[in-house]
Amino acid sequence: GESVGLHLPTLSVQEGDNSIINCAYSNSASDYFIWYKQESGKGPQFIIDIRSNMDKRQGQRVTVLLNKTVKHLSLQIAATQPGDSAVYFCAENMDTGNQFYFGTGTSLTVIP
Amino acid sequence: DVKVTQSSRYLVKRTGEKVFLECVQDMDHENMFWYRQDPGLGLRLIYFSYDVKMKEKGDIPEGYSVSREKKERFSLILESASTNQTSMYLCASSFNLGGTSYEQYFGPGTRLTVT
Numbered sequence: 001g002e003s004v005g006l007h008l009p010t011l012s013v014q015e016g017d018n019s020i021i022n023c024a025y026s027n028s029a030s031d032y033f034i035w036y037k038q039e040s041g042k043g044p045q046f047i048i049d050i051r052s053n054m055d056k057r058q059g060q061r062v063t064v065l066l067n068k069t070v071k072h073l074s075l076q077i078a079a080t081q082p083g084d085s086a087v088y089f090c091a092e093n094m095d096t097g098n099q100f101y102f103g104t105g106t107s108l109t110v111i112p
Numbered sequence: 113d114v115k116v117t118q119s120s121r122y123l124v125k126r127t128g129e130k131v132f133l134e135c136v137q138d139m140d141h142e143n144m145f146w147y148r149q150d151p152g153l154g155l156r157l158i159y160f161s162y163d164v165k166m167k168e169k170g171d172i173p174e175g176y177s178v179s180r181e182k183k184e185r186f187s188l189i190l191e192s193a194s195t196n197q198t199s200m201y202l203c204a205s206s207f208n209l210g211g212t213s214y215e216q217y218f219g220p221g222t223r224l225t226v227t
Binding site: 034 | 143154155168170202208216217219220
């Protein structure tokens with residue numbers, strides 16, 4: 001999962017396996033969450049979002065789960081591919097404000 | 113597709129120089145943001161703007177200023193660059209419809225080195 005600090009959490013998975021990346025968010029008033037993917041040398045790219053009135057949302061090969069009770073967010077990637085290798089981080093927002101707060105990220109490496 | 117472009121991918125400046133980083137978005141977004149990204153610290157918000165000529169300080173505004181004269185353009189200014197401003201700078205934009213937030217779209221980043 002994500003944490004504040006100098007070392008980026010890492011996750012290594014075999015190609016074809018499912019990946020689960022976790023995020024503990026900080027503000028119980030946050031009601032909008034986004035997962036971003038950042039490849040080396042590029043800006044963050046939107047993957048999927050979820051609002052607090054839902055606990056699960058699915059996209060293409062990705063699922064986001066939200067547990068408001070324990071302030072936990074997870075990203076599940078099905079059938080992980082080498083192109084999924086990147087840093088993934090979550091962002092939280094209180095819908096009444098413009099500011100997002102970002103986690104430090106988890107580095108995913110897919111082993112062919 | 114939304115496109116957010118930044119004026120430079122790599123920039124090297126000397127201590128004390130005035131530095132301009134430009135960002136342009138083509139989706140008529142109301143909100144624009146400047147972040148810096150440092151290893152282990154994630155993205156930290158420097159300034160954001162929710163309308164032309166409007167700006168609000170983020171978490172780390174010291175040593176920076178911004179300008180938004182047109183809706184599509186948001187500039188970050190380092191008045192007197194210092195070595196601790198060496199970083200990756202990311203611009204982002206988003207809609208804000210009726211007070212509801214939406215996802216931010218990011219530019220490719222500018223890696224600034226101050227020597």
